[in-house]
Amino acid sequence: MLNFTPEERKVALFVLSLGLAGLILNSLAKLNCRISGIVYPQIQLARLNINQVTLAELTRTKCVPEKLAQRIIEYRNLQHEFVSLDELKEVKGVGRKRFEKLKEIFFIE
Amino acid sequence: MKRLLTGLAVCYGLGIILNGFFRLNFWLILGAAIAVLVWAGLVFRNKYLSLILILFLALLSGCLNLANSARLSKCHIRNFMIYKNNPVYRVSGFIASMPELKNGQQWFTLQTQEVQADKLKYNCCGKLLIKMDFEQALNYGDNLTLTGSLKRLPGFNSSSRSYRDFLARKGIYLIMPVKDSRQIILRSGASGSALIRNCFRLRVYLEQIISRYLPPLPASILSAMVLGQKRNLPRLVNENMVKSGTVHILVVSGFNVGIVAFIADLLLKILRLRRKLRFILTASCLLVYCLVTGATNPVIRATVMGIIFLSAYFLKRDPDIYNSLMAAALFILAFDPLQLFDIGFQLSFISVLAIVYFYPKFEALICLKNCRIKVLKFIIAGCLVSFSAWLGTVLIIALNFRIIAPVTVLANMIIVPLATLITLCGFTLVLSGLLYPDLAYFFSQPTSVLINLLLNINQALVKLPLAYIYF
Numbered sequence: 001m002l003n004f005t006p007e008e009r010k011v012a013l014f015v016l017s018l019g020l021a022g023l024i025l026n027s028l029a030k031l032n033c034r035i036s037g038i039v040y041p042q043i044q045l046a047r048l049n050i051n052q053v054t055l056a057e058l059t060r061t062k063c064v065p066e067k068l069a070q071r072i073i074e075y076r077n078l079q080h081e082f083v084s085l086d087e088l089k090e091v092k093g094v095g096r097k098r099f100e101k102l103k104e105i106f107f108i109e
Numbered sequence: 110m111k112r113l114l115t116g117l118a119v120c121y122g123l124g125i126i127l128n129g130f131f132r133l134n135f136w137l138i139l140g141a142a143i144a145v146l147v148w149a150g151l152v153f154r155n156k157y158l159s160l161i162l163i164l165f166l167a168l169l170s171g172c173l174n175l176a177n178s179a180r181l182s183k184c185h186i187r188n189f190m191i192y193k194n195n196p197v198y199r200v201s202g203f204i205a206s207m208p209e210l211k212n213g214q215q216w217f218t219l220q221t222q223e224v225q226a227d228k229l230k231y232n233c234c235g236k237l238l239i240k241m242d243f244e245q246a247l248n249y250g251d252n253l254t255l256t257g258s259l260k261r262l263p264g265f266n267s268s269s270r271s272y273r274d275f276l277a278r279k280g281i282y283l284i285m286p287v288k289d290s291r292q293i294i295l296r297s298g299a300s301g302s303a304l305i306r307n308c309f310r311l312r313v314y315l316e317q318i319i320s321r322y323l324p325p326l327p328a329s330i331l332s333a334m335v336l337g338q339k340r341n342l343p344r345l346v347n348e349n350m351v352k353s354g355t356v357h358i359l360v361v362s363g364f365n366v367g368i369v370a371f372i373a374d375l376l377l378k379i380l381r382l383r384r385k386l387r388f389i390l391t392a393s394c395l396l397v398y399c400l401v402t403g404a405t406n407p408v409i410r411a412t413v414m415g416i417i418f419l420s421a422y423f424l425k426r427d428p429d430i431y432n433s434l435m436a437a438a439l440f441i442l443a444f445d446p447l448q449l450f451d452i453g454f455q456l457s458f459i460s461v462l463a464i465v466y467f468y469p470k471f472e473a474l475i476c477l478k479n480c481r482i483k484v485l486k487f488i489i490a491g492c493l494v495s496f497s498a499w500l501g502t503v504l505i506i507a508l509n510f511r512i513i514a515p516v517t518v519l520a521n522m523i524i525v526p527l528a529t530l531i532t533l534c535g536f537t538l539v540l541s542g543l544l545y546p547d548l549a550y551f552f553s554q555p556t557s558v559l560i561n562l563l564l565n566i567n568q569a570l571v572k573l574p575l576a577y578i579y580f
Contacts, residue, residue, distance in 0.1 A: 005378070007375060008378075008379070011375060014533065014537075015537060018534060018537055018551075018552050018555055019548065019551050019552065021554070021555040021558075022551030022552055022553070022554045022555050023551055025555065025558065026554060029554075038558060038561065039554055039557050039558050039561065040324050040326075040327070040557055040561065041324075041327060041557070041561040041564050041565075043326070045326070045346070045564040045565065045568060046326050046343035046345055046346050046564075047343065047345060048345065061344075061345060061348060062348060063345065063348065097212055097213075100212035100213045101212055101344075104344055105344060
């Protein structure tokens with residue numbers, strides 16, 4: 001029964017070490033809540049904070065056209081900080097389709 | 110000729126390129142092909158002349174296949190389009206792709222079977238792109254009757270990489286916008302392939318397993334890496350990967366197919382099955398995985414190559430990497446010669462070809478085999494593989510995406526080993542989710558940590574000065 005091939009031993013070792021790492025992380029998370037910041041990726045890695053993003057950062061992403069990026073920043077500076085992403089609809093040039101796309105790019109903290 | 114298959118594939122590809130530029134007449138090429146075939150038959154005993162004629166025949170076959178694919182069937186839905194008065198059509202058929210939700214709209218392709226315009230019904234064929242402004246529970250193979258207007262596809266840009274050309278290569282020329290649920294009638298029964306339908310069901314189930322154990326962001330990345338599903342992938346993550354030249358890790362490729370083959374073989378070995386039966390079952394697993402991931406070019410390439418390597422055992426011949434790669438190219442191009450002009454096809458094959466060709470040369474140049482420190486050898490080998498792939502693809506990427514990323518080699522050196530580990534963790538997570546869900550929770554946390562690390566490293570690399578240049 002214990003006549004494992006080298007490949008089988010490698011797989012068993014990998015699975016066991018993965019399980020062990022999971023157990024360690026799980027118990028660490030119980031001890032310290034901050035550990036979840038290491039375990040789970042922060043939203044900043046996938047989206048831009050609409051109230052903090054600069055024009056340069058926004059134009060660097062190919063997701064927002066340059067003119068629209070300018071209008072979004074102008075809106076934020078002239079009006080007020082965005083409270084909800086729905087306010088993007090008030091920016092000139094943002095229709096239903098564009099709004100659906102922009103929703104995926106920004107977040108509000 | 111040592112690599113006849115390679116020669117045949119190169120000539121076949123040249124034929125496609127030749128006809129792509131000169132648009133030769135189908136019947137003219139057919140006449141020439143028959144003449145060459147007869148001539149090759151007559152001089153069969155002359156080794157060199159017959160070889161030249163066979164290669165020439167492969168070239169003509171490429172021309173012929175492209176010319177044939179450009180000719181649409183008389184019953185193609187595109188031929189029923191009336192440009193005057195924008196009439197309302199009633200089209201029946203079945204869903205030929207997995208419906209996808211993008212920007213609040215549902216998209217899928219419909220394999221048409223019947224079209225009705227001006228109270229006249231016709232049998233038809235060909236694919237139609239459907240854009241629905243609302244969400245409805247639909248699946249591959251569902252029989253539908255849609256009512257609405259047919260429109261030509263928008264071009265979006267005037268370059269050679271327009272959206273219209275991209276879809277035309279897939280045989281889609283028309284779009285039907287559906288704005289109201291009353292325009293759609295779901296008929297009973299299901300059409301299409303039962304195998305594909307079940308593979309899509311399996312994909313949905315596997316996606317559910319991933320999203321059950323991971324938060325949305327890591328789940329979207331793992332779905333892309335393990336199942337080839339990028340629809341939930343955040344745009345910024347994808348864009349950052351493009352900028353660092355590591356977007357290929359988000360595509361199912363030969364490595365994933367290799368893991369599937371390894372897992373299947375290992376499980377079957379544990380069951381102590383015979384070697385031949387094991388190979389047949391492993392090949393079947395590869396085919397199912399290919400269908401589950403949507404049968405994209407890199408997966409088809411890797412699957413065909415994997416099956417050739419497995420079948421080399423039955424044929425009692427040593428597998429040749431160039432021949433197996435070219436067999437995969439021939440397999441794809443025989444079905445669809447227009448794939449040769451697809452950027453995904455070009456990158457997939459050229460990157461592998463560059464690694465196979467350049468890597469041994471670089472390895473010999475720096476005498477890597479003499480290196481005695483294993484870790485250093487592993488790091489240098491990884492660096493050389495990344496550099497070989499980059500060298501092969503840099504021109505195509507620069508011409509098509511207008512980006513040069515000097516950070517690519519460094520990024521690949523760090524990110525590829527990490528992505529390899531994530532893929533292995535991902536497969537372990539999915540398998541444990543299938544077999545023993547309680548255990549999957551423990552596997553999910555290290556996977557999430559690794560994904561977090563990958564995203565942070567990638568973001569840091571992209572922020573380096575001169576990491577990438579758009580021109």
